[in-house]
Amino acid sequence: MPIGKAAIFVEPYRFEITDLPTREVEPGAVLVNVTSAGVCGSDLHYWRGEMKPKITGRPGPVILGHEMTGVVHTLGSGVSTDSMGRPLSEGDRVVFTYFFPCGRCYVCLRGELNHCPHRFRFRASVEEDPYCSGGFAEYYYLHPGHYVFRVPDELPDEAVTAANCAVSQVIYGLQIGGARMGDSVVIQGAGGLGLYATAAARDMGAARVITIDGIAPRLDMARRCGADHVIDINEYATPEARIERVKELTGGWGADVCLEVVGYPQVVAEGLQMLRPGGALVEIGNIWENSNVTLDLSKVIWGQTRIIPAAHYHPQALPAALDFLVRTRDRYPLTSVMSHSYPLERIGEAFEQSEWLGKSEDTAITRAFVAP
Numbered sequence: 001m002p003i004g005k006a007a008i009f010v011e012p013y014r015f016e017i018t019d020l021p022t023r024e025v026e027p028g029a030v031l032v033n034v035t036s037a038g039v040c041g042s043d044l045h046y047w048r049g050e051m052k053p054k055i056t057g058r059p060g061p062v063i064l065g066h067e068m069t070g071v072v073h074t075l076g077s078g079v080s081t082d083s084m085g086r087p088l089s090e091g092d093r094v095v096f097t098y099f100f101p102c103g104r105c106y107v108c109l110r111g112e113l114n115h116c117p118h119r120f121r122f123r124a125s126v127e128e129d130p131y132c133s134g135g136f137a138e139y140y141y142l143h144p145g146h147y148v149f150r151v152p153d154e155l156p157d158e159a160v161t162a163a164n165c166a167v168s169q170v171i172y173g174l175q176i177g178g179a180r181m182g183d184s185v186v187i188q189g190a191g192g193l194g195l196y197a198t199a200a201a202r203d204m205g206a207a208r209v210i211t212i213d214g215i216a217p218r219l220d221m222a223r224r225c226g227a228d229h230v231i232d233i234n235e236y237a238t239p240e241a242r243i244e245r246v247k248e249l250t251g252g253w254g255a256d257v258c259l260e261v262v263g264y265p266q267v268v269a270e271g272l273q274m275l276r277p278g279g280a281l282v283e284i285g286n287i288w289e290n291s292n293v294t295l296d297l298s299k300v301i302w303g304q305t306r307i308i309p310a311a312h313y314h315p316q317a318l319p320a321a322l323d324f325l326v327r328t329r330d331r332y333p334l335t336s337v338m339s340h341s342y343p344l345e346r347i348g349e350a351f352e353q354s355e356w357l358g359k360s361e362d363t364a365i366t367r368a369f370v371a372p
Contacts, residue, residue, distance in 0.1 A: 001025070002073070004138030005372065007347040008061045008126055012049035015347050016061075020131040028144030029076040032094060036161040037135035038067035038338060038369045039354040041191060041263060042287055047351050050288045061126050063134025065370070066098035067165040069157055070140065083147045084319060093151035095164045095322065097315050098122050098135070100143050114172075114312035136347055138372045147315040152326050158338045159325055161369050162192060167321040169284060170197035170259065172313035174204060177257040177282040181205030186246055186255040186274050187227075189262035190218035192337055192367040193284065195225050197259050199332045202226030203324060210249055212242060221366065225332045239270040246274040254279060261285045265293040272305055280306045287311070339366040 001022040007015045025031050043064050045051040072090050082088045101108050101116035108116050121143065122133050130141040142148060151160050170193055179185055185201040187194050190213035201209045203226070211222040214233040222230050229249050236242045247254055254276035260267060263285035271281045272295070286293075300307075325334060342350035350368045 001031075002139065004132070005344055006063050006126070006131075006134070006137035007065075007344055007370070009046065009064045009136075010061055012047060013348075015136075015351075017345055017347075020126060020137065022132055022139050023130045023141060025074045025076045025141075026144055027077040028079060030072060030079060030094075030096075030142040030146065030148055031074040031132070032070040032096070032140045032142060033073040034068050034070040034135060034138060034140050034372050035093075036069050036157040036338075036369050036371050037065040038161045038165070038192070038367055039065075039350055040067045040162075040165055041193070041285070042066075044351070044355060045263075045288045047355075063126060063132075063137050065135025065137070066122055067162050067369075068098070068135035068140065069093065069095050069151065069160045069163070073139065076144065082150045083315070084149060086150050088148070088150060093157075093160075094148050095151055095160055095318060096142055096146060096148040097168075097312075097318060098164055099312050100146060103145065114314055119312065136344065136370055136372070138344075147318065149319050149322060152322060154326050154329060155322070156335060158341075158369065159329065159335045160322070161338050162196065162367065163321045163325065164318055166193045167196045167200070167325065168313045168317040169193065169310065170261070171200050171321055171324065172317040173197070173259055173282040173284055173308075173310040174200055174257065175317070176308055176310060177259070177280040179204055179206065179257045182207045183256035184208040184210070184250045184253075184276075186258040186271065187211045187222075188258060188260045188267050188271055189213060189285065190215070190222045190230075191261065193261040194218075194259075195221055195337050195366070196334065197261060198222050198227050199225040199328060199334060200324060201257075201259075203328055208249060210246060210255070218366065221333070221336070225334065239273075243270060243273045250276070256280070257282065259284060263287070265291045268293045268307075269295055272300065272303075272307070275303065275305045278304045278306075280308055282308050282310055284310050337367050338369045340368045342368060342370050344370055344372045
């Protein structure tokens with residue numbers, strides 16, 4: 001089996017480039033040669049030391065990265081099609097769910113694959129086989145029976161790099177939030193997830209899409225991705241002002257669905273107050289520990305608003321994401337969301353440039369990707 005380069009996350013703010021062996025491909029498994037891997041907001045939490053991989057419980061050594069695409073290097077015996085039944089061959093471009101539901105536990109048997117407690121077989125220690133368990137490496141190992149989908153020829157790598165995380169995540173979030181044609185949808189945050197969510201909400205038939213952020217280029221990009229209105233937090237500088245603006249834009253009612261993709265707990269209470277009676281806040285961004293928030297539950301109860309968490313997604317969301325990217329490729333500049341490319345050897349620079357904390361709007365980038 002081949003030897004591949006990998007960027008090992010050793011400790012906060014430090015990577016080391018090394019060579020790692022791949023494992024022999026089991027029957028039903030697939031070895032993928034990674035061609036592009038995105039720097040997700042969750043990766044920045046690990047990089048800062050705010051989170052530790054769930055498997056190891058310590059900062060490193062692990063291979064970070066889960067937002068990725070690649071080509072099939074080796075098909076295990078018995079694999080001849082993708083998960084949609086389409087012919088699959090070595091050399092084909094693919095995307096895949098980066099988490100691994102076991103398919104045999106109580107929640108998997110209920111069809112809730114993204115709730116599987118055993119799904120965290122990625123970001124494992126590089127000291128254990130299989131070593132290819134993160135996106136910032138030349139190879140990624142898909143366990144037997146894993147969900148994998150061929151990439152449509154119409155889509156370049158920069159369009160599909162984020163399909164198996166950001167795009168699928170927000171589509172799933174809108175689905176479980178109950179978004180439907182004619183709704184008013186608020187997107188809190190216009191980073192990578194927020195921009196994909198803006199376009200997805202528009203494509204799903206929302207009557208009004210309102211995107212909130214404080215960085216001018218992101219707000220401009222949100223408009224280009226289908227936002228009817230943007231709210232600049234520099235102009236509407238208080239939660240009360242932003243809540244009032246949402247109510248004004250929705251005829252006094254508030255939004256039907258609000259997606260939180262900022263990752264700051266203090267915006268949760270704000271988002272809840274932007275909802276109409278019976279509306280839903282889909283919580284995606286606050287994935288790090290101690291994301292504590294204080295809520296007045298009487299307002300939640302009397303408003304009958306709902307908080308719906310979305311960690312990972314049902315695998316069906318991934319082919320839906322690919323269809324969405326094909327359908328809207330000439331309508332929205334989604335290929336520009338992945339805005340900066342770096343070789344694997346410059347991964348530290350990719351993370352430094354992706355870091356938006358403390359940066360001015362002219363130095364912040366939308367989304368970086370690493371090309372192993």
